[in-house]
Amino acid sequence: MNFVALRMLTGDRAKYFGLVFAIAFCTFLLENQTSIFANIMRRTASQVLDVTDAEIWVMDPRTEYWEQTKALKETDLTRVRGVPGVGWAVRLFKGTPVARTESGRFAVSTLIGIDDATLTGAPRKMFMGSWQRLRQPDSVIVDKAGYVLLFPGEPFELGRTLEMNDRRATIVGISDASAPFASLPVMHARYSAAVNFLGRERTQLSFVLVRPAPGVQPAALTSTIERHTGLRARTTEEFMWDSVRYYLRNTGIPVNFGITIAVALVVGTVVAGQTFYLFTLDNLRQFGALKAIGVSNLRLTGMILLQALSAAALGFSLGTGLAATFFEITGRRMATRGIVLLWQSVGLTGTAILVVVAIASVLSIRRVLVLEPASVFRS
Amino acid sequence: MTEPADATLAVSCRQVRKHFGDGDQRIDALRGVDFDARLGELSFLVGPSGCGKTTLISVIAGLLDRTAGELRVLGSSIDDLPPRQRVLFRRRNLGFVFQQYNLLPALSAAENVAVPLLVAGEPRRTALDRAGALLHRLGLGSRTAALPATLSGGQQQRVAIARALVHEPRLVVCDEPTAALDHSNGEAVMELLAGSAVHPGRAVIVVTHDSRVFHHAHSIAHMDDGRIVSTTRAHDVPFPGPHPGVLGQRAPLPTTLSEASA
Numbered sequence: 359m360n361f362v363a364l365r366m367l368t369g370d371r372a373k374y375f376g377l378v379f380a381i382a383f384c385t386f387l388l389e390n391q392t393s394i395f396a397n398i399m400r401r402t403a404s405q406v407l408d409v410t411d412a413e414i415w416v417m418d419p420r421t422e423y424w425e426q427t428k429a430l431k432e433t434d435l436t437r438v439r440g441v442p443g444v445g446w447a448v449r450l451f452k453g454t455p456v457a458r459t460e461s462g463r464f465a466v467s468t469l470i471g472i473d474d475a476t477l478t479g480a481p482r483k484m485f486m487g488s489w490q491r492l493r494q495p496d497s498v499i500v501d502k503a504g505y506v507l508l509f510p511g512e513p514f515e516l517g518r519t520l521e522m523n524d525r526r527a528t529i530v531g532i533s534d535a536s537a538p539f540a541s542l543p544v545m546h547a548r549y550s551a552a553v554n555f556l557g558r559e560r561t562q563l564s565f566v567l568v569r570p571a572p573g574v575q576p577a578a579l580t581s582t583i584e585r586h587t588g589l590r591a592r593t594t595e596e597f598m599w600d601s602v603r604y605y606l607r608n609t610g611i612p613v614n615f616g617i618t619i620a621v622a623l624v625v626g627t628v629v630a631g632q633t634f635y636l637f638t639l640d641n642l643r644q645f646g647a648l649k650a651i652g653v654s655n656l657r658l659t660g661m662i663l664l665q666a667l668s669a670a671a672l673g674f675s676l677g678t679g680l681a682a683t684f685f686e687i688t689g690r691r692m693a694t695r696g697i698v699l700l701w702q703s704v705g706l707t708g709t710a711i712l713v714v715v716a717i718a719s720v721l722s723i724r725r726v727l728v729l730e731p732a733s734v735f736r737s
Numbered sequence: 738m739t740e741p742a743d744a745t746l747a748v749s750c751r752q753v754r755k756h757f758g759d760g761d762q763r764i765d766a767l768r769g770v771d772f773d774a775r776l777g778e779l780s781f782l783v784g785p786s787g788c789g790k791t792t793l794i795s796v797i798a799g800l801l802d803r804t805a806g807e808l809r810v811l812g813s814s815i816d817d818l819p820p821r822q823r824v825l826f827r828r829r830n831l832g833f834v835f836q837q838y839n840l841l842p843a844l845s846a847a848e849n850v851a852v853p854l855l856v857a858g859e860p861r862r863t864a865l866d867r868a869g870a871l872l873h874r875l876g877l878g879s880r881t882a883a884l885p886a887t888l889s890g891g892q893q894q895r896v897a898i899a900r901a902l903v904h905e906p907r908l909v910v911c912d913e914p915t916a917a918l919d920h921s922n923g924e925a926v927m928e929l930l931a932g933s934a935v936h937p938g939r940a941v942i943v944v945t946h947d948s949r950v951f952h953h954a955h956s957i958a959h960m961d962d963g964r965i966v967s968t969t970r971a972h973d974v975p976f977p978g979p980h981p982g983v984l985g986q987r988a989p990l991p992t993t994l995s996e997a998s999a
Contacts, residue, residue, distance in 0.1 A: 365841070365848070644839060648856075651900075732795035734833075734835055
């Protein structure tokens with residue numbers, strides 16, 4: 359009887375396409391919005407995640423997220439190094455100097471100063487040049503998007519110079535750094551060069567990057583560091599979530615996305631549910647005839663579920679295809695680079711669509727189950 | 738002591754009652770119906786609209802529960818069966834022909850005919866072959882792949898009859914099978930029912946208003962106000978097959994209780 363159910367479903371092309379389109383639209387909107395939301399939230403910590411050399415970040419106890427830094431004392435680095443279980447610890451600086459090109463274009467930039475000796479925290483994904491060239495004096499690595507922002511329409515070229523707060527810097531590499539939350543160029547320099555670009559202040563140390571000694575768990579080491587130094591220590595993962603939570607708490611982003619996601623769910627449920635229910639109502643006489651002929655309620659329920667799941671599978675596949683195409687296209691644009699369709703969004707949306715379809719099916723199944731087969735004798 | 742069951746009876750109703758609703762809303766659709774349908778016969782149920790014909794065949798087919806009385810269908814008390822058994826009983830033993838055909842519009846003629854076989858679990862290929870063969874016998878061999886919407890009313894009803902017969906049921910219940918057809922198509926459909934459905938192990942009950950087809954009947958039970966008010970039989974007609982009938986060339990059936998009594 360499965361083929362009968364499927365032929366009944368596809369027989370009325372207008373309703374069938376309406377149902378599939380409603381589910382596809384709902385899928386596209388849900389996957390689109392949840393993926394963009396998650397990717398934007400991830401961007402709030404993209405510079406943290408880009409550092410793959412160290413696993414623990416140590417900071418001022420009142421620091422809540424990446425963008426918010428309060429300088430540590432130079433002695434804090436030594437104190438952290440003295441904590442049992444610490445393999446090594448290096449300094450990291452974060453500042454926001456103004457970068458200016460020879461043509462006069464300028465942009466506030468995120469400047470990350472990395473340990474002079476080890477270059478821990480250097481960008482590992484390079485588009486042009488190499489991160490080892492940071493050892494050259496007054497050198498910086500700028501990210502690809504930042505380069506395009508500072509030198510629009512110009513070819514990628516190493517050796518170009520910038521003024522960083524009135525100090526000369528030479529571009530020795532172009533990185534493929536993850537996009538930051540704000541569209542600022544991301545630059546890397548050695549720690550000593552970076553603090554020079556910013557101008558001398560009493561303290562410049564933003565973070566201490568720590569690698570645990572072999573066999574020491576990062577999560578356990580963060581507690582030890584906090585106990586010994588009174589500073590705040592977070593694993594990379596924890597620090598990322600700190601940033602995400604900060605933006606969730608303090609911005610309207612989740613509310614805006616939440617409204618769109620809720621509207622997509624409601625519209626998807628109502629349109630898909632109503633279309634499927636109407637489809638069932640239109641076929642009520644046929645269902646009644648099948649009941650009279652001897653099709654059991656269980657079989658009819660199976661037929662309706664098969665119809666609903668088939669429409670859902672097709673709509674979900676189309677919607678996911680559309681979402682994938684959308685992200686494939688937008689992912690090539692500089693401003694939206696790195697925003698991808700997340701498998702978690704696909705999974706979550708699939709679950710939501712199943713719920714939508716279940717609600718739609720329940721209404722239809724109920725209508726068919728209470729249908730008296732004798733009603734088919736009434737003309 | 739219970740009277741032994743008559744083996745020639747496909748359907749036996751004794752004082753069958755059926756009401757809908759309660760109190761002020763109560764409607765007595767059947768008020769003590771005595772009705773028999775014999776195997777090998779085409780039994781007509783006739784009467785004015787609202788007299789209870791459709792309710793009676795719904796009760797006989799196990800689609801509605803009776804309120805009171807005795808009912809035996811093919812030797813079983815169908816509405817005493819548990820729901821699942823009743824569904825199985827209908828699936829195996831009953832065929833239905835509806836006034837509005839109730840064909841599945843998305844299925845071809847052959848697929849529609851194959852539905853009872855598929856419901857019974859027959860493989861799709863075999864079911865379609867059997868359905869095609871039956872349609873061929875009914876003169877629709879060239880339209881097996883046609884969708885119902887592309888068939889004429891007469892052709893659709895022939896498909897519906899094929900659907901009712903394909904699984905070789907012992908009782909075929911037809912509700913106004915000619916109501917939506919012109920005279921010639923109505924005649925053709927009744928000839929099909931009389932010729933294809935009636936054999937010694939099968940009974941056909943036809944509910945109809947259409948006096949033009951009365952001559953096909955072996956017996957005609959006239960209903961009025963929820964009761965059988967008269968039954969007329971054609972005793973002299975040899976079995977099987979269509980015959981001149983009891984009324985085809987005679988006076989029309991009584992249409993009121995008083996006419997029947999007279």
